[in-house]
Amino acid sequence: MKKRRGTVAKTIALRYAALLFVVLTIIALASYALVYSYALDNARLYSEAATDIYGTILILKSREQGFALTVENADLIQESGEYMCRTYAVDYVYVYVPVEDGVRYIDLSCSKEQESAQRELADEFAKLGRIEPGNTHLHGMKIDYEMTPEELAMWNGEEYYANITMENDFGHELCTISRVTDDFGNAVCVGVDISYASMLNKVTHQYGVLMIMIFGVFAAVTAGLYLIIRKRVLAPAEKISTAMEDFISNGKRSDVKLNVATDDEFGMIAGAYNTMTREIDHYVENIGELRSMEEKQKAEMEVTAKIQKGFLPDGSFADEHYEIRGIMTPAKQIGGDLFDYVRLKDGRLFCVVADVSGKGVSAAMFMSTTLTALRELAKANVEPSVILRETNRILCENNAEGLFVTAFLAFYDPKEQTLTYSNAGHNLPYLLSGKPIPLSDAHGVVLGLFEGETYEQQTIRMRPGDTLFLYTDGVSEAVNEKKEFFGEARLEACLHDGLETDDPDLIGRVERTLRAFAGEDEQSDDLKILTLYLRERKELLLDVDAREFVKIRDAILGCSVPAPVARAMCLSAEELFVNVVSYAFEGGVPDGEKIRFVLERSDRLKLTLEDGGTPYDPLAEVVSADEYDMDEQVGGLGKLISFGIADESHYEYQNGKNRVTILKYLEELGHDD
Amino acid sequence: MTIEKTIEKDATILKLEGWLDTLTSPELACAIDALEATPAIVLDFEKLEYISSAGLRQVVACKKKADFLGAAFSVVNVGKEVYSIFSLTGLDKKIRILGK
Numbered sequence: 058m059k060k061r062r063g064t065v066a067k068t069i070a071l072r073y074a075a076l077l078f079v080v081l082t083i084i085a086l087a088s089y090a091l092v093y094s095y096a097l098d099n100a101r102l103y104s105e106a107a108t109d110i111y112g113t114i115l116i117l118k119s120r121e122q123g124f125a126l127t128v129e130n131a132d133l134i135q136e137s138g139e140y141m142c143r144t145y146a147v148d149y150v151y152v153y154v155p156v157e158d159g160v161r162y163i164d165l166s167c168s169k170e171q172e173s174a175q176r177e178l179a180d181e182f183a184k185l186g187r188i189e190p191g192n193t194h195l196h197g198m199k200i201d202y203e204m205t206p207e208e209l210a211m212w213n214g215e216e217y218y219a220n221i222t223m224e225n226d227f228g229h230e231l232c233t234i235s236r237v238t239d240d241f242g243n244a245v246c247v248g249v250d251i252s253y254a255s256m257l258n259k260v261t262h263q264y265g266v267l268m269i270m271i272f273g274v275f276a277a278v279t280a281g282l283y284l285i286i287r288k289r290v291l292a293p294a295e296k297i298s299t300a301m302e303d304f305i306s307n308g309k310r311s312d313v314k315l316n317v318a319t320d321d322e323f324g325m326i327a328g329a330y331n332t333m334t335r336e337i338d339h340y341v342e343n344i345g346e347l348r349s350m351e352e353k354q355k356a357e358m359e360v361t362a363k364i365q366k367g368f369l370p371d372g373s374f375a376d377e378h379y380e381i382r383g384i385m386t387p388a389k390q391i392g393g394d395l396f397d398y399v400r401l402k403d404g405r406l407f408c409v410v411a412d413v414s415g416k417g418v419s420a421a422m423f424m425s426t427t428l429t430a431l432r433e434l435a436k437a438n439v440e441p442s443v444i445l446r447e448t449n450r451i452l453c454e455n456n457a458e459g460l461f462v463t464a465f466l467a468f469y470d471p472k473e474q475t476l477t478y479s480n481a482g483h484n485l486p487y488l489l490s491g492k493p494i495p496l497s498d499a500h501g502v503v504l505g506l507f508e509g510e511t512y513e514q515q516t517i518r519m520r521p522g523d524t525l526f527l528y529t530d531g532v533s534e535a536v537n538e539k540k541e542f543f544g545e546a547r548l549e550a551c552l553h554d555g556l557e558t559d560d561p562d563l564i565g566r567v568e569r570t571l572r573a574f575a576g577e578d579e580q581s582d583d584l585k586i587l588t589l590y591l592r593e594r595k596e597l598l599l600d601v602d603a604r605e606f607v608k609i610r611d612a613i614l615g616c617s618v619p620a621p622v623a624r625a626m627c628l629s630a631e632e633l634f635v636n637v638v639s640y641a642f643e644g645g646v647p648d649g650e651k652i653r654f655v656l657e658r659s660d661r662l663k664l665t666l667e668d669g670g671t672p673y674d675p676l677a678e679v680v681s682a683d684e685y686d687m688d689e690q691v692g693g694l695g696k697l698i699s700f701g702i703a704d705e706s707h708y709e710y711q712n713g714k715n716r717v718t719i720l721k722y723l724e725e726l727g728h729d730d
Numbered sequence: 731m732t733i734e735k736t737i738e739k740d741a742t743i744l745k746l747e748g749w750l751d752t753l754t755s756p757e758l759a760c761a762i763d764a765l766e767a768t769p770a771i772v773l774d775f776e777k778l779e780y781i782s783s784a785g786l787r788q789v790v791a792c793k794k795k796a797d798f799l800g801a802a803f804s805v806v807n808v809g810k811e812v813y814s815i816f817s818l819t820g821l822d823k824k825i826r827i828l829g830k
Binding site: 603604606607610621624625627628631632635694695697698701702 | 749752753779780784811814815818819
């Protein structure tokens with residue numbers, strides 16, 4: 058960049074100069090042509106005038122002194138010729154008369170410059186014997202010469218002058234000849250030769266001087282202009298651009314003022330630039346301050362969010378009685394909605410969803426107070442309605458800002474399979490038991506506003522296979538582009554579909570549906586959903602040994618299902634297990650080989666047996682009871698029993714594993730045990 | 731599982747209690763081996779909670795032993811659940827079951 062600085066000025070100056078030179082040259086050539094032709098005209102006029110003067114002098118002299126213009130009076134005529142040559146700028150003057158086959162000179166006189174040339178000529182003629190030696194004025198010499206048409210026209214009286222341009226030993230000459238007649242009737246030709254060179258040189262010399270002067274003036278003016286431009290335009294422009302570059306690269310700012318102390322545009326630009334840098338500096342300072350403040354706040358928020366997150370449980374948990382899954386999408390702001398669950402020592406599960414009005418640190422702090430109170434009370438083994446009452450009391454004591462919380466809380470007792478809940482103004486959760494059922498309303502007023510509020514509580518049956526779906530209003534109040542709420546109806550429909558299709562990822566389904574609904578809307582970031590799915594799950598890894606059946610038996614009997622169902626399941630499991638132990642590894646059992654046994658209880662009892670033995674589909678060859686021959690067959694009996702008492706049986710071979718699944722429905726058995 | 735063996739004048743009675751499964755059926759097998767000539771062999775399932783195919787096979791073995799000994803064979807006091815296994819396998823048609 059730096060190398061190119063100023064090239065604009067030079068370019069402009071050079072181009073201007075070149076243009077000027079061309080224009081001036083054209084003007085000079087054109088004017089020279091004009092002057093030249095004018096000079097030619099002038100030379101001719103001068104030559105004609107000189108001829109007239111010469112003729113007049115000769116006539117007057119011959120009249121005065123009474124001699125005829127003939128060869129005999131050549132000496133007298135010569136005097137006049139010499140006078141002409143001295144007085145006028147002519148090269149030659151001469152008088153001659155036409156004779157037969159040529160002309161006869163009476164006199165030829167010349168200027169001083171031409172004397173030597175004339176003498177040499179005369180000497181040549183003298184050597185040839187044409188004239189006497191010393192007769193340099195060629196008196197009376199006849200030369201062979203044919204008169205030109207112009208001369209003839211002049212001699213015959215048709216033209217007054219004969220102008221002839223000659224290029225000969227005498228140089229580049231203009232000859233003007235005229236005819237005069239003396240008082241004695243002698244007609245002669247009088248001629249004058251002038252040198253073009255001398256005539257034109259004078260003009261061109263003067264003209265050249267003039268041109269050089271003009272060129273000089275123009276050059277001086279151009280140089281002056283260049284200097285002025287450089288001083289007034291280029292220098293300030295360069296100064297401004299340097300200042301700007303420094304501003305960008307060196308971070309120099311308003312402490313370096315731009316000094317262009319003129320009243321012109323550059324002065325204005327410099328002034329504006331100084332103002333601008335000052336403003337920018339000011340602005341940058343402000344931004345820096347704002348940014349550091351913002352960053353500080355952001356960091357504080359992040360810390361708060363981390364602390365808040367630290368309070369709260371992980372998104373998922375599972376034990377043999379239930380599975381908890383939750384999503385707490387990372388909201389951009391810290392806020393006051395959350396879910397929480399605590400496993401109590403007596404085996405019960407406490408879970409809560411709550412939503413503090415407002416956002417930010419105050420909401421988060423209010424929430425942590427609420428959460429602490431709820432947890433402590435829950436651990437103290439207090440009834441849900443009492444927890445809400447006491448939490449309300451605690452919050453009312455310290456609530457200058459008038460914040461409030463909605464909360465739904467519940468205890469699940471796996472022994473009794475009951476859910477006891479109480480609600481303080483929160484969205485009603487759903488019990489998913491075959492279909493979404495909103496929990497019957499037992500709600501009180503929100504927490505934190507009214508002292509002395511009391512709350513109701515309710516207990517419902519919750520069976521394995523059921524799911525409790527808790528959520529905050531971020532779900533139902535998610536808004537789409539048309540400003541419509543997602544609403545309970547859409548939520549219910551989504552849950553319904555999920556149950557219909559037996560979707561194992563119900564939360565994911567709701568979240569996806571919600572995001573599809575809300576599009577890019579920010580509110581969809583603010584989701585809190587908690588599901589409590591009741592089921593029992595046991596998993597055993599068993600040696601390939603029939604004695605391991607004891608473990609299977611104990612696992613099934615430990616399950617909270619009616620004893621006949623448990624025994625039936627045991628029977629199925631035993632037959633399958635013994636079958637695998639007896640036949641799957643006939644080539645020998647690899648070291649460490651295990652058979653995986655999984656028992657799951659929801660609204661059904663599900664048994665899965667997985668082994669890495671020979672691929673074998675036990676379902677393929679089940680003999681019917683009628684075909685069974687107790688004297689012949691041994692192995693068929695087990696499969697017959699196993700699949701006979703199951704409600705559903707499946708087999709698959711996948712990843713080198715035989716997997717048999719047996720389902721036993723529990724619905725018809727009810728809860729009458 | 732426990733097996734209580736009663737030898738009367740006209741019959742030998744094996745009274746089973748608990749679970750007759752893969753693990754316990756060898757006990758019944760031993761008891762069957764030990765059976766001696768008698769007019770009748772009776773398996774009393776009143777207190778039997780559970781029977782699997784391994785157990786059924788011993789019941790069948792017992793019947794064959796009875797046939798061998800020329801004794802009458804019957805299973806008595808079969809509970810609902812256990813009987814359902816007999817019927818499921820069709821053994822109810824091949825073995826005399828009394829007093830369901």
